[in-house]
Amino acid sequence: MKDGAMQPFGLTLEKFLDHAAKWHPNTEIVTATDGGKVARIGYADLHARAHRVSAVLAGLGVAFGEHVATLAWNTQAHMEAWYGTMGMGAVCHTLNPRLTAEQLAEMIAQSGARILVASADLLSLAAEIAELSPSLCHVLVIDGSKDGWRSDSADAAELETLITATHVKADWGQFDENAPCGLCFTSGTTGAPKGVTYTHRSSYLHTLRLLQADVIGLTSADVVLPVVPMFHANAWGLPFAAPAAGSRLVLPGRQADGESLAQLIMREGVTVAVGVPTVWVGLADYLDRTGGEVPSLKRIIVGGAAMPPALMERIERRLGAMVQTSWGMTELSPSGTFAPPADPDRAPHRSGRPAVGVDLLITDADGKPVPNQRGDEGHLRVRGAAVIERYFGHDKPATDQNGWFDTGDLARIDHEGNLTITGRSKDLIKSGGEWINPAEIEAVIGAIPEVSFAAVIGRSDEKWGERPVLLVEMREAEGMTDEALLGALNGHVASWWVPDEVVRLNEMPLAATGKVDKIRLRLEYGGN
Ligand code: ADP
Numbered sequence: 001m002k003d004g005a006m007q008p009f010g011l012t013l014e015k016f017l018d019h020a021a022k023w024h025p026n027t028e029i030v031t032a033t034d035g036g037k038v039a040r041i042g043y044a045d046l047h048a049r050a051h052r053v054s055a056v057l058a059g060l061g062v063a064f065g066e067h068v069a070t071l072a073w074n075t076q077a078h079m080e081a082w083y084g085t086m087g088m089g090a091v092c093h094t095l096n097p098r099l100t101a102e103q104l105a106e107m108i109a110q111s112g113a114r115i116l117v118a119s120a121d122l123l124s125l126a127a128e129i130a131e132l133s134p135s136l137c138h139v140l141v142i143d144g145s146k147d148g149w150r151s152d153s154a155d156a157a158e159l160e161t162l163i164t165a166t167h168v169k170a171d172w173g174q175f176d177e178n179a180p181c182g183l184c185f186t187s188g189t190t191g192a193p194k195g196v197t198y199t200h201r202s203s204y205l206h207t208l209r210l211l212q213a214d215v216i217g218l219t220s221a222d223v224v225l226p227v228v229p230m231f232h233a234n235a236w237g238l239p240f241a242a243p244a245a246g247s248r249l250v251l252p253g254r255q256a257d258g259e260s261l262a263q264l265i266m267r268e269g270v271t272v273a274v275g276v277p278t279v280w281v282g283l284a285d286y287l288d289r290t291g292g293e294v295p296s297l298k299r300i301i302v303g304g305a306a307m308p309p310a311l312m313e314r315i316e317r318r319l320g321a322m323v324q325t326s327w328g329m330t331e332l333s334p335s336g337t338f339a340p341p342a343d344p345d346r347a348p349h350r351s352g353r354p355a356v357g358v359d360l361l362i363t364d365a366d367g368k369p370v371p372n373q374r375g376d377e378g379h380l381r382v383r384g385a386a387v388i389e390r391y392f393g394h395d396k397p398a399t400d401q402n403g404w405f406d407t408g409d410l411a412r413i414d415h416e417g418n419l420t421i422t423g424r425s426k427d428l429i430k431s432g433g434e435w436i437n438p439a440e441i442e443a444v445i446g447a448i449p450e451v452s453f454a455a456v457i458g459r460s461d462e463k464w465g466e467r468p469v470l471l472v473e474m475r476e477a478e479g480m481t482d483e484a485l486l487g488a489l490n491g492h493v494a495s496w497w498v499p500d501e502v503v504r505l506n507e508m509p510l511a512a513t514g515k516v517d518k519i520r521l522r523l524e525y526g527g528n
Helices: 013-025 043-057 076-087 101-111 121-134 159-163 200-210 234-245 258-268 280-289 309-319 439-448 482-487 518-525
Strands: 028-032 038-042 067-071 089-095 115-119 136-143 155-158 180-185 197-198 222-225 248-251 273-274 299-302 322-328 335-338 357-365 376-386 403-413 419-426 427-432 435-436 451-461 465-474 501-504
Touching: 013 043, 013 200, 013 234, 013 482, 028 076, 038 067, 038 258, 043 076, 043 159, 067 076, 067 101, 067 121, 067 234, 067 501, 076 089, 076 136, 076 159, 076 248, 076 322, 089 101, 089 435, 101 121, 115 121, 121 518, 155 159, 159 322, 180 200, 197 200, 200 335, 222 234, 222 258, 234 248, 248 258, 280 309, 309 439, 322 435, 335 357, 335 465, 376 465, 419 439, 427 451, 435 451, 439 451, 439 465, 451 518, 465 482, 465 518, 482 501
Parallel strands: 028 248, 067 089, 067 115, 089 180, 115 136, 136 155, 222 248, 222 273, 273 299, 299 322, 465 501
Antiparallel strands: 028 038, 180 197, 322 335, 357 376, 376 403, 403 419, 427 435, 427 465, 451 465
């Protein structure tokens, strides 16, 4: 007897937008534009326009599997470019505008992109990149005019004009689910950025994981604000998850300052906002200054860096929103673990459990599993359906012989299975032959309400090899003395871990994805 069969339904990403266009046609994507104004479009219209972007790209000769680069903020036009690219089987290579032209040109040299979709306010950076990138020949300008284009290295056209002139219907999704859909370089907080290739299947499965109730659990009643940029690990997958769930999507454009975010949240009734911890400082400051309220906001989802306890307490008290912590990285598409929204024991250091599709392993420095997987600290490895196997352009796998990827993070899993990131192996400071973990010192100092940001780095030292230095940005210039700051460490860390010096900064330098820029701090204060 012949077996029956189920339909071969390829797990490709354009299906999320197809779904939203059909079942949530009028649900809006709202984009902040200049002067506090917004632009609105429904999923059905966005779907139609994204198809026309595919037709424009096909007209420029874009082939299946070709990389199309984007240099843009979180906007409707950027989202149309994404789906237009991925829907036709081309690969969207997102670029981080906060990096230098040289760094970005180096990434384009790797992907070989011929086309760059660029935001009008980034045209001078785009021109610098074009000068350094022989492969690049067309710049498609979005979110403004091409008037600022001054370069002969590539031609520039406004994507809007090309879309308007196109009446061809592009075909979407006629390819294998294992085809690549995106290329994103790691943010390079500790080393040179490396390219991570996502596939349709991996990002599709990642989206289904995000939509679980213990993860991000969006519903069609939610209004989602991804402050995390689309160039930072695909805005953590929200441009896929929002249409999949039929949620309203609010895109902040380039403005991530406290006032702009507060206005958007208030006007659009945002229920869930997502971003690295540092962006919420500005929002809390603005609300403190103006006495404003954001009653619609139910949840703020943070990840990408440790959540300072004082900030978590401040956000929950001042904004009345629950902070949901998570851990992830570019190589994981990016979500690894999430603290469930309803977790009564939520705490800034607890990043929750993995949802089905990712698994965690604690090992020693050589990659051997530690016997006690609950309670003991070690090196964190992961494997799963949306976890890297090999970096872009590399021959060797990024995984060990058992398929585990070494995250470079240090972690502990408690008896309930909750993950706590305890540091990064590359950040450790070696003093007198013993390791000091800056993350543990930062956690104590970061819990002091007067402290906005704290970072600990190693400074070269003739006698000890390295000694820790504490860098702080205080909320108010007056206040705690250095002795009082360091005194807070008594009883929390060994006395030889206490930093030798406190440096006060007016502004903590932030790296391209909004995290504390330890590379720069080491250059300026590491004495190397
Ligand atoms: P980069 O490695 O260049 O910073 P990513 O943006 O991919 O690039 O960041 C991933 C890293 O961010 C993780 O390896 C981890 O060190 C850090 N991170 C992410 N989430 C957390 C968290 N909840 N607590 C502490 N660190 C975190």
